[in-house]
Amino acid sequence: MEYISTRGKIGKIGFIEAFMMGLADDGGLLVPSEIPVISEATLKEWQSLSYQELVFAIFSHYTNGEIPEADLKAMIAASYGTFRHPEVTPVRRIRDDLYLLELFHGPTFAFKDIALQFMGQFYSYVANQTGKKIHILGATSGDTGASAIEGVKGKEGIKICILHPTGKVSKVQELQMTTVQDDNVLNLSVEGNFDDCQRMIKELFADLDFKSANHLAAINSINFVRILAQTVYYFYSYFQVSKATGKWEPVNFSVPTGNFGDIFAGYVAKRMGLPVGKLILATNENNILERFIHEGVYMPGDFRMTYSPSMDIQVASNFERYLYYVLDENAAEVERLMNQFKIEGEISIPEGAHLKVQAEFAAHGVGGQECLDTISDYQAKHDYLLDPHTACGVSAADRCSEEGEMTIALATAHPAKFDEAIRLCGIEQKFPAEIRVLFEKPQRQTFVDGKLEDVTKELVQFYNA
Template sequence: MEYISTRGNVGRIGFIDAFMMGLGDDGGLLVPREIPVVSAETLQKWQDLSYQELVLAIFALYTNGEIPEEDLRELVYASYDTFRDPAVTPVRKLKDDLYLLELFHGPTFAFKDIALQFMGQLYTYVAGKQNRKIHILGATSGDTGASAIEGVKGKKGIKICILHPHGKVSKVQELQMTTVQEDNVLNLSVDGNFDDCQRMIKELFADLDFKASHHLAAINSINFVRIMAQTVYYFYAYFQVAKETGAKEVSFSVPTGNFGDIFAGYLAKRMGLPVGKLILATNENNILERFVLEGVYKPGDFRTTYSPSMDIQVASNFERYLYYVLGEDPAQIRTLMEQFKQTGEISIAGDALSKVQEEFGAHGVQGQECLTTIKQYEAATGYLLDPHSACGVAAADKYSGERTITVSLATAHPAKFNEAIELVGIEQQFPEQISALFEKPQRQTRVDGSLQSIVRELEAFYS
């Protein structure tokens, strides 16, 4: 397996090099040169594997044997030993045609743990094997930051800095990041929104001199390893539902703002998993819904919503999908991304748009619909959805007439977003780990939204 850039100006590189490069040096996103295709016979063999063994089977298709088998096994088992459910990502039945894939049993109660616990282990492994400094730099709309920090806090040879938009994450998300007291952790609370944070991260990674001199490594879903790790739970969920129901094909409804989680589902489908529709659930920041329905990718006015982890206008992983739906033509991608930089818009039509609409559905869930879904499902089933998971369920219900069975992704524990839960009149019991956060001191640095301020803080931290 070799990795290339969507923009065509990165030579074929191996797995570890792709992991460490993060964002392509040409500004593009790294992808496998060829997506591995899994046969029906292999799927049959995989269906009874534990989650950890399934991870190993899928990772073996992408890692080129660059990590010795026993080392990779240790990394994988260490990554998921901290999860509270032995299944790692258990599947729950909500009703006859709707299942919920619980992705929040990791240490920070969010789906990001599934990829970032492994990435933390892998960064530690590379730092030790290559005797190198690794300075992780990332932006978060809420959950990535806590998960990334949890994965590498206190680790020798690694420093991590996370940017989050000041006042635009939930209180629990903020506390999970800022109550960590390890000296290798820096939290920057940035005046602005997530898109501002993400834009500055990309600018810093695009400055190759700055990137090299400061040993930068990426933790956001611009790093392909994030996508690779998230692909696993689509396979796992399919196997569980197929065994219970006999379904030959399963659709997935995915709350997403950065197009990473749903791109992992697209990758699983390209690998041969029998996926029907991929239903893209957004909130009022519905740029991705408009793209699926109309073929227009154009950021609008930023909205603050009940599902803040999806309060994103510019989706980092959109370029990866664009690369595939337009026939893996890097010259075309270079042209389109330059056009987007100049005009703020990309449009597709004809066969390409038809292909998008064949593969994806989309529904932008408005605030009241999100709250109503939480209340209705809690009353009908006793199951409490967080607002992001509620968007996924609402989108699944929107497409209920077009499917047999859908798995909706539950991306976070409701305790992380009590602000929304309180609005529907539900009083929930916090897990002990989350309750304890409110008693801990916080450590963060507030900065203005300028790149110069970020650079100043980074240079002091990484020195």
């Protein structure tokens, strides 16, 4: 397996090189030169695997043998040994046609742990193997930062800087990032919103001289390894539901979506042969992706703060990867459209491509009151407390799935991370001990204006200290 850029100017490179490059050097995103298709017979054999064994089976199709088998298995064991549930991502039946895939049993109580615990191990492995400095740089709308920091804090040879928008993450998300006292961690609280943070990250990675001089490595979902790690739980949850129902038939997945990474992982799983029906894209009032599914137009609107802050994103990093596939892997056309988007702030896809989008995806934008009503309704009817992002996914599942269709909704975070929204529903919850103690710890973060030069100054000082 080799890796290429969605913009066509990066030749075929290996797995470790793709991991370390992060954002492609031509400004595009790295994708496999081909997506392996797994036979139904093999998929049915995979049904009996543990989560860790399934990670190994899937990654083995992508790593080209660049990582010795024993080393890869050791990284996988270390990555998921910190999870609070033995199945890592257990599946919970809510009703006959709806299951929840619980992705919040990792150390920071969010789905980002699934990929970022592995990536932390992988970065440490590369640092030890090569002796090179690794300076991780990322932006977060809340969960990525905490998970990434948890994955690499205190690790020798690695420094990590995370940008988050000031006042636009939940209090628990902020505390999970800023109470970490390890010297290899820098939190930059940036004036602006997540899109501003993400834009600066992409500009810094696109500056190849700066990227090289500062040994930058990517932790956001621009890194394909993060996408690959997230494909695993689509397979795992399908297998659990199939065993529970005794059926082998297409299943819908409903995914709370901001940066298009998590749902793109489901798209990859489907292309690999997993029997996926509709991929249901759940957004909030920041609904650029819903409009794209419905109209074929990709154009940001006005940024809005919502009860589901991790989805408060207008410009989705992974959209370009899907654009590459829906345009039949035409890298030149992808580059033209992305350049047009940079200049004009809007692109449209041809009618034929839009028909393919609508055949693969459904979408629903969940308003604030609908989100809160869903939390209250599922607590009352099913005695299950949804976090506001999961509530968006469940609401979209209810609206977009046809009668009789089986749907797995991704439960992306523990509700304790978003108590602000839960309290608005008149619900009092008990915080897990790991979250309660955060409120007693001192915070450490650096506040900066939303200007690239101010961020750059902090980065250079931190990385070269």
